[in-house]
Amino acid sequence: MSAKPWQSYWQSHATHNSFMHEYESGEGPYGVIDSYWQSVFDMLPNDAVVADLGAGNGALSHLYIKHKPLPQCKAWHNIDYAHIQAPSAHPCITHTQADMHALPFADNSVDVVVSMYGIEYSDLSRTLSEVHRVLTPNGQCVLVMHHPKSIITQQSKITLAVINSLLQEPMLTGFDNVKIGSIDALKSSCFKVLTTHLHQVPENAQEDVKLIGQKVFNILQSNAPLVDLIHHLKLLGQDIAAQAERLSQQIEAAQQAAQMQSNEMPFSVTNTTFNTLDFAAAPIALTLIATK
Numbered sequence: 386m387s388a389k390p391w392q393s394y395w396q397s398h399a400t401h402n403s404f405m406h407e408y409e410s411g412e413g414p415y416g417v418i419d420s421y422w423q424s425v426f427d428m429l430p431n432d433a434v435v436a437d438l439g440a441g442n443g444a445l446s447h448l449y450i451k452h453k454p455l456p457q458c459k460a461w462h463n464i465d466y467a468h469i470q471a472p473s474a475h476p477c478i479t480h481t482q483a484d485m486h487a488l489p490f491a492d493n494s495v496d497v498v499v500s501m502y503g504i505e506y507s508d509l510s511r512t513l514s515e516v517h518r519v520l521t522p523n524g525q526c527v528l529v530m531h532h533p534k535s536i537i538t539q540q541s542k543i544t545l546a547v548i549n550s551l552l553q554e555p556m557l558t559g560f561d562n563v564k565i566g567s568i569d570a571l572k573s574s575c576f577k578v579l580t581t582h583l584h585q586v587p588e589n590a591q592e593d594v595k596l597i598g599q600k601v602f603n604i605l606q607s608n609a610p611l612v613d614l615i616h617h618l619k620l621l622g623q624d625i626a627a628q629a630e631r632l633s634q635q636i637e638a639a640q641q642a643a644q645m646q647s648n649e650m651p652f653s654v655t656n657t658t659f660n661t662l663d664f665a666a667a668p669i670a671l672t673l674i675a676t677k
Contacts, residue, residue, distance in 0.1 A: 414536075414664040418501070418529065421662055421672070423452050425499070425527050432459040433496040436519070438485050438512070439503015440464055442471040443478065450474040462495075464488065465503075486511040490519040498526045502670075505530040505642040506634055517654070520677040526654075531639035532661060532668040538639045541632040547586060547593040548629040554578050556601070557622030560615055568611050575601050575618070597625065642671050 426449055429435065437445050440463035450456060461478045463471075468482045483489045485507040498516045505528075516526050531538055555563040556578050565571045579598040586594055604617045646659050654675040662670040 414669045417662050417664050417669060419448065421529065422448050422501070426452050429458060430496060431457045434458070434460045434462075434494065435497045435499060436462045436464055436488070436490065436495045437503075438464050438488075438498060438500040438516075439466075439506055440480070440500075441467075441503065442469060443474065443480065445499060445501050446478045447474045450478075462490075466507075486515060488515045488519050492518055493521050495519045496521050496524050498524070499528070501529045502531055502638075504528055505638040509641055509645060517677060522677060524677045526673070526675045526677075528673040529662065530642035530645075530671045530673070531635060532671045533636075533639040533643045534667075535639070535669050536667060537669065538636055541635050543590050544593045545629055545632040545636070547582070547590050547597070548625050548632070550586075551578075551582060551594075551597060552622060552626060552629070556618055557625065559619040559622075565611070565615065568605075568614065571611060571614060572605050575605060645673065646671075 422445065435458050437443075440446070443463045446461050446463055449458075449461065456475055456477055458477060461475075463478065463480045464483050464485065465480070466482065466484055469480055471480055473479065481489060485504065498520060504512055513526075520526065551557060555561065556575050563574075565574065579594065579601065583591055583594045583598070600621055601618065604614060604621065607614070607617075609617070654677060657675045658673070660672045661668045662672060
C-alpha cells in the first residue's frame, strides 16, 4: 500500500492517530483501547526493547508514557514507512522511517513488537516473518488491528462512497471543460451539486456530504478572485482524493487482518490468541498475541 496519502496526513495533523481523537481521553471506544494497552504495558519486561510497527505519529508511545511516566523499557522504536517528524514523548522513544517488510533490527534483538491499526496495512506474511526474525526467544507480538465489521470500517465504506461520487463533479476537479463566468455562478454551481448529493445519499451518509460542503463553503466565503477560488476547490478535491485512498487502504487492511485467523502463521509460535475488542456490543478491533 502506498505511504504517500499517510505521509501528507501525518505531516498536517497534530493528533497522534488517524481518527482525530486521542486515545488518552478514555472516552467511548477509545477508553476500551486505552484499557487494553494499559494491561499490555503492565506486562512489559523491565529494560525491554519495543518496536511499534505502523506507528504513525506515535499514538502508542504517547499512551505508554501516559501510563508509565517513568518508563521501564530500554528503548521504544516507532517504525513507519511514511516519513514522519513527530516529537518524542521521552528520550527512550525514537521515530524511524523504515519498511515493515525489512525491519532495521538484528536477529533476536527486539523483546516486544506492538502495533495498533498499523501492521495490517503491510503484506502480513512478509511482515510477520520479519517480526519472527527480530523477536528474542519468548518475545511477544501484540497487535490491535482493524476489524471488517467495526464501526470504523463501516464508516469508511460510507465516507468512501460519498467521496468517490463527489470527485466526479467539476467542482472538485478544476471545472475542466466547464465555463464559470463569475463568482456568483461558481457559488450557484457548487451549492447545486452539494444539495443534489445531500438528497441522493442515504441518511447515514448525509453528514459526510455536509462536512465536505462546509469546506467548500469556507473556500467560497473568502474574498479571493474567481481563478483562485477554483484553484482552492481543486486542491480540496486532491485532499479528499488522498482521504479516499486512506479509507480504501483501511478497508483492505481490515479484510487482511480477518484472514489471519484462518491462515497458518508463517513461522513457529506458541500461545497464539485472537480476540476482539468490543464497545456497545460491537467489535472495534481484532487483537492478536503470539509468543516466539
